[in-house]
Amino acid sequence: MSTEVLNSAQMNRIKDSKDSSATDSKSMSQIVFSQFIEHKFALAGLFTITVFMLIGIFAPVISGLTGLDPNVQDVFNRYKPALSTISYSSDRMDYEMEKLSDQNPLISDKIKTYLQSAGPAINSEVDFSLSTDEFLVDLNGLLNEEPEILEKFKTLKNPEIQRLLKLRESFKTTHLLGTDELGRDVLIRLVYGTRVSIGVGLLVAFASAIIGLFIGSLAGYYGGVIDTLLMRVTDSLLSLPLLPVLIIFAAVDLKKVPLLNFFEGSEQESVFKLIAILCLFSWMTVARLVRGSILSIKEQEFIQAAKTLGARDHIIIIKHIIPNVIAPLLVSVTLNIGNSILSEAALGFLGLGIQPPIPSWGNMLNNAQELIYRAPLLAILPGFLILVVVISFNFFGDGLQDAVDPKSIRR
């Protein structure tokens, strides 16, 4: 067994030395790239992340194309199974028709005049005695009952009639993944949830990277009392169990906080609150990482040289030290995105995260447990998406770590 391992390792080394003799002058980024694409899972992760990011970015386009809105409720059509088609109730159709004639008083009259001149094949069943307000409602009812007349109407070239038919088409919606407890389309909510959940993950990871970078550089570069103080705080925060602390912070009512109450009442209040809370408790790993790197880097000759040349502290930190910690930092940020998505989901599940109507994968699971018998898909789908995206970020981070780790780089 052990000899086999040795043999394959030797083979690799021979293969590598051949490779490197052919392409001797690889730059650092090329080495990292070629190492990264060897990691199959990391590549798959990157692909999945890209797909979900595109879905998130183009959520409004998807909404426009399918004609579905994440916030439109329909209490008569709750818990519809996947692939079901729903048409509006007759009351709702009447309401929509009345709305149309209210908004465009002319359209009803125009259609009336057009139909009167259209000939008996089409207008034999139309009741022209009705008033402008009721005419469209009645016409719609007729079209619902008589599919033959509807077919004939479709051949008519009149723009007003075409407009009417187009509105009628929107009365029927197809729900690929069914509807939720308020009759909202699950698919489009998942699409918008992608936007919110991944967006929160990215924002938290980047913001906490900046906080961590700042605190880590301060502690590592200056050392002494500042270092001791900052690292005690970091260690204490790291040792706390995350979730109970997050719950306590998330349960705070912003109305009662003097400085933050300007957020209160805005629709995104809960999003801002969640991002702020998650940032507060996710910068510690980055800070420790940066501090460790700086401690070893600051003793090196090039920093001494920069100091001798009279460079100021912030120049040394920003220009000379940070570029050297950027690689491990990237890895940590990637892994942090996955963790932030998980934390958001956990708080959302407990009902303390992002508040409806804004959809997020976490809050879509909020009452999933009670619905487990009635609509198991509602519980499974968002959870499954969280799993897929978080595992992708973790694989991506793992691949990145292998690729940028100088110990594993083969030249």
Add this chain to the structure above:
Amino acid sequence: MGNYITRRLFQMVLVLILLSFVCYGLMSLMPGDPLDIMISSNPKITSEDIVRLKAVYGLDQPMYMRYWAWLTDILSGDFGYSRTYKVPTTTILVPRLFNTFVLTMTALILSLMISIPIGIISALKKGSKFDYFTNLLAFAGISIPSFFLAIILIIIFAVWLEWFPAGGTESVGEASLTGMAYAKDRIHYLVLPVVSLMVLQIGTFVRYTRSAMMEVLGQDYIRTARAKGIKQNKIVYLHALKNALIPLITVISISFSFIFSGAIITETIFAYQGVGRLVYDSIMGNDYNVAMIAFIISIAMVLIMNLVADILYAVVDPRISYK
């Protein structure tokens, strides 16, 4: 060493006091107020009554004064009453702490028993199919949201197969159960929560065991042992494993806080009467006394476990000395 422990204990107390202050402050910022329910359930109450009630309960004082009063009460052994359950806080807390201890420790020990062998095998068979699948499953275990896993477990084992109850701590209404029958009943209710907590830990433990084992196997003294003709099994289990397990202690010490976080979700979903669920319920139900004590005690437990693991670390590895 003694000096180190004293310093760590002192630091721990400081963290707890600071944290309890922050927590106390945050509780006063939560929606609702101790008087709200009294006021809303009594239409005849006047604004003078409210002012008088506030003065009676000390709610007109600034936050730090109220905190000081709370802290002196706690230190003199008065833990207060639960608003929801109408009993002293300690009466609820003690059994809950025991339940959580049983849940988390079972999950921890079982997941170590499973993940250490798997980690060793996949380190020995690096690059094999077994290693490949272990890696995949370990990542899945790390990435799966705990509540999602719990829901899936409930759907499969409680709804479809009906092997285990979907939630609860023990059978209700069968108080006569004693001895083995009682233990069996408890275990029956423990299975699903323990499994869902375990899966979260196994991934991390497997990955750490594997990398620690691989690092140790590459060391010179292992090569020396091989050169001397010692059998593979003896090398792995006698020489390598001992040293590979040392870094695992750190991982276990870190995992206490993860396990406790996981326990909140798991206990909430499985309606398991543990302290994690108590923290969540009491915060949501404005049960301030219980929320504060449950929160502080559970964090203190995590911190003490961390300290114990750090001390164990020095005991196991003589190269480490704390100053």
